Amino acid sequence: MFEFIDTILWPFSWLVSIIMIGFHEAFTFLGMNPASGWAWTFSIVGLVLVIRAALIPVFVKQIKAQRGMQALQPELRALQKKYKGKTDQLSRQAMTQEQMALYKEHGTNPFSACLPMLIQMPFFFSLFRLLNGVSQAADEGTTVGALSSQQVQEFDSGQIFGAPLSASLVQGGGGDSQATVVILSLLMIIAMTASQFITQKQIMSKNMSEEAMASPFMRQQKMMLYLLPLVFAIGGINFPIGVLVYWTTTNVWTMAQQFFVIRRMPTPGSPAAKAREERRARKGLAVDGEKSDQAAVETPAAPRGQRQQPVRKNRKKR
Template structure:
């Protein structure tokens, strides 16, 4: 076993254990063991287990994204402060102050990518499990927690006439494989694009939208779907199902967070304040939207020509 195989082995075993567990459970409920739909539901079950386990990581990602958006005004001031200064001491001082800003806001530029990075080993593990099905069948072996009998079942399983182990690059002219993989690749890239687009359109303040960080995010908005779309021609149908369902889960999570806990100053935050005002509820700042050491001002909402101003705390009069 090579170095990569050694690293991936525990992930392959865990992926196959979860899939086999769902497959056996669904079979006991009456679904055919060799059916491609039974194995497809097992892959969906794998997604649900992994994404449920990653909810704490997702919460950390949301906090990191919010922190990155809230520090953009301070980051822009820092960049203006050192604008045009290219000497080593100035660059070092700017880096130190920038790290201090990240620490103060409890975030860093890489935290937003954390769920994707955590998921990648499972993604590659599923890819290697499905890609190794035909080899395991020829050798008369199992793969991970899958017995040889289950390997034979999976290898023979299909949905809509397309084997779950087939990929567009190796379709051999099978029209069912070609059509289904193209549809799945489009679904995978579209759900990924929409998920990122809704964050930028609804859950970012004007300061964040004008920041250099936002320009990088806009590039990633288009680059990542292209990368996965091009790579998708080599993915087995089972992997495409996994990634599409994962994207749908992420989209649902993002929709809930944006609607219920939006970033202060974003269009979603203004929409939430308007909904609260329409219901006669107090317009307050988001829970968890405070910076460390500073309060975020409550949103101001225009409703039926009445301007709702944030309440100011009563100050004690100074005695002469």
């Protein structure tokens, strides 16, 4: 089973390790110790930045799909009302087909919100497998991914705050670093789950219209609000510190990115959209970026009291 997973993740493991090596070489060139745990930690952060920057087009598509889902909520409720009480197979099939047609018409689907996370998963598991294999490879003097045997030794010996990057809360770091591993892992698990919760909470509280809040999908959103952080908190006890660095960094990126979108491009009809209208009104700007009606009224008009004379046409000479 693990051999099959390794075969699938092999190209991602190479890509992950190559990106990390590139950042590690850059930090070494800038004067950092190549065997320093901080050099490898910043390389993991660099890996996150590369992956998330590459996912920006996917994120834009996700935003459009989410707004499409909110726009078709009235039609979905009408469709559910149309087939209410009909439990036969033909009615269910017809309802599903009509729902798919609505999704296609609006260019969206219910699973669009999960797309960025699904794309990141192969890289996440590749980094997880990479860090888990570092210690064994260091003992055997072998390579992992694109990492040479020397880089494997440097990675394995690298520490931050005295905790090895390949250590986890369950496995520990052994010796004097055990307490440091436990404390650092707990702090990063809390940061990882808190950032996940805050990101989802700000979407629900600020960037959803009243129709979306009343939709059947809202129940799923509320469940995910508490379920996802719980899943990450439980899974975090098995994550190496390097993986916790990766996931905490990507959550912080998501939180900041979501804050920017909610503030600058809020969903129409949401509390964030109303707050944006108020901000623009205070600045004398309309929602579309043009001057408001009040500003137009205050604009000096043509002077009154003097009638403009018509231009006289030249008469032909007789």
